[in-house]
Amino acid sequence: MKKISLPSDSSQVIAPPPLIYLSGLVVGAILHWLKPLPFLPETLTLPLSTILVVTSIALITTAFRAFRKAKTTIHVHKPTTKIVTTGPYRFSRNPIYLSMTLLTIGIAILVNTLWILVMLIPVLLVMQFGVIAREEAYLTKKFGDEYLHFKSKVRRWL
Numbered sequence: 364m365k366k367i368s369l370p371s372d373s374s375q376v377i378a379p380p381p382l383i384y385l386s387g388l389v390v391g392a393i394l395h396w397l398k399p400l401p402f403l404p405e406t407l408t409l410p411l412s413t414i415l416v417v418t419s420i421a422l423i424t425t426a427f428r429a430f431r432k433a434k435t436t437i438h439v440h441k442p443t444t445k446i447v448t449t450g451p452y453r454f455s456r457n458p459i460y461l462s463m464t465l466l467t468i469g470i471a472i473l474v475n476t477l478w479i480l481v482m483l484i485p486v487l488l489v490m491q492f493g494v495i496a497r498e499e500a501y502l503t504k505k506f507g508d509e510y511l512h513f514k515s516k517v518r519r520w521l
Contacts, residue, residue, distance in 0.1 A: 372442040372505075373439070373440050373441060373442060373443075373501070374439055374440075374443075374494075374497050374498040374500075374501040374502075375497050375501065376439045376440070376493060376494040376497050376498065377489070377493035377494065377497075378489075378493065378494075379439060379440075380439065380459070380460060380463065380490065380494055381463065383486055383489050383490060383493075383494070384463045384464075384466075384467055384486055386486070387467065387479070387482040387483055387485065387486035388467060388470060388479060388482070390478075390482050391471070391476060391478040391479030391480075391481065391482040391483075392474070392476075392478075392479070394476075394478035394481075394482070395474065395476035395478045395479070398478075399476065400476055400477040400478050401475045401476065401477070402475065402476075402477040402480075403472060403475055405475065407472075408472050408473055408475050409473070411469075411472045412469045412470070412472040412473035413469075414469075415465050415466070415468055415469030415472065416465075416466060416469040416470075416473075418465055419462045419463070419465040419466040419469060420462075420466075422451055422458050422459075422461065422462040422465070423458070423459055423462035423463075423466075425450045425451050425458075426450060426451050426452070426458040426459045426462065427459075428450060429447050429449050429450030429451065429452055430447055432449065432450075433445050433447045433449070435447065437459070439494070439498070443501070443502065443505065446502065446506055446509060446510055446513055448513055448517075452517065453517065454517065454518070454521065455517065455518060455519070455520055455521055456513070456514065456517050456518065456519050456520075457495060457519055457520060460490060460494075460495070460520075461520055461521065464483070464487070467479060467483055467486070468480065468483070471483070495519070499514070
């Protein structure tokens with residue numbers, strides 16, 4: 364089997380974040396299929412999930428626009444050319460991951476299964492140690508004081 368090599372000028376994350384979140388959703392759905400574990404009254408699932416999904420879509424859309432405006436890549440396995448500090452990045456260093464987390468919670472509520480929320484715990488641990496910590500180390504090494512200043516002013520999540 365041929366080994367895939369990543370560019371040295373990248374964050375070296377363990378997997379693409381959407382794949383990490385999708386893995387948690389799939390395992391949660393399988394567990395729900397095997398042993399349903401509802402946690403909300405049915406009357407709440409649609410309104411609550413709609414709020415979270417719409418918020419998630421709005422957040423990720425504005426984050427993508429900020430990347431496009433800054434003319435840098437969103438792909439974790441490609442070199443970052445600029446630190447994005449506009450749009451939702453004024454409030455969160457990881458609005459895309461926050462969006463994926465909100466989307467996951469919204470799906471868990473819509474399907475009304477606690478399993479997806481339970482699986483979000485290992486997903487967030489993998490994100491913290493396998494993605495975010497590596498990205499932060501990469502950005503600190505690449506941008507130095509510029510990134511450290513941004514990091515000191517803007518929270519990781521909210």
